[in-house]
Amino acid sequence: MSQIILYAPPGAPFSVKVKAALALKKLQYELQEPQSPEDFKRWSPTGLLPAMDLDGQIVPDSARILDVLDEHFPDPPLVSEDPKVASSQRSLEAWVEATFTFYWRTYLSQLAQGEVDEGRRGRGGRNNSRDPMGREFAQRLDDLVNFLGNRPFYYSDVPSRADLAVYSMFNRLPDVSDTDLGAAIARREPLSEHMVRVEQAIGQTIE
Numbered sequence: 001m002s003q004i005i006l007y008a009p010p011g012a013p014f015s016v017k018v019k020a021a022l023a024l025k026k027l028q029y030e031l032q033e034p035q036s037p038e039d040f041k042r043w044s045p046t047g048l049l050p051a052m053d054l055d056g057q058i059v060p061d062s063a064r065i066l067d068v069l070d071e072h073f074p075d076p077p078l079v080s081e082d083p084k085v086a087s088s089q090r091s092l093e094a095w096v097e098a099t100f101t102f103y104w105r106t107y108l109s110q111l112a113q114g115e116v117d118e119g120r121r122g123r124g125g126r127n128n129s130r131d132p133m134g135r136e137f138a139q140r141l142d143d144l145v146n147f148l149g150n151r152p153f154y155y156s157d158v159p160s161r162a163d164l165a166v167y168s169m170f171n172r173l174p175d176v177s178d179t180d181l182g183a184a185i186a187r188r189e190p191l192s193e194h195m196v197r198v199e200q201a202i203g204q205t206i207e
């Protein structure tokens, strides 16, 4: 039986995606959370987390970790067997991470600089063109609704790494559903229903 150690900062979307993949595959693992910046360097050759230790093989990068999980534990697969669908799922994973990581970083730095009020997260500066959580962010959410279309999961009837990537970006937002950010998801029923379907598939809420 394989031994898996996951080194992952709590709450980070990349960590959530890998934990969701492990849950989907029903794999047991030991979780180690960094306590200091040194831990990032100690545990990962790139200095970035998450990283996984699979029987002594250190694998950094969440996308690579998912590849290695599929190689060693193929059931259920994290991408479609149809190469065209698989390519769309991988592209969506990359797009979601590039797009929404930017918004989260900007939002967190605005929060740190006091440009948005924690109690009214996202509302401050909403009509200000400098505020990327405004119209452009809403359009990206609408893109996600359109990509989903009438299917239960992205490009498929079963969940893939694309669904886990989307879930990882928004899974903490129900905590802030009385705020603009959470409400933006809640208003888009296809997205909030998709989140529920992903949680049902993985059988738990990932923190």
Ligand SMILES: N[C@@H](CCC(=O)N[C@@H](CS)C(=O)NCC(=O)O)C(=O)O
Residues within 6 Å of the ligand: 009, 012, 013, 014, 040, 047, 048, 049, 050, 060, 061, 062, 063
């Ligand atoms: N592409 C990487 C990104 C990982 C990443 O950005 N990790 C952040 C935490 S969420 C990190 O390790 N930051 C530490 C640093 O920048 O020094 C992945 O998918 O795993």
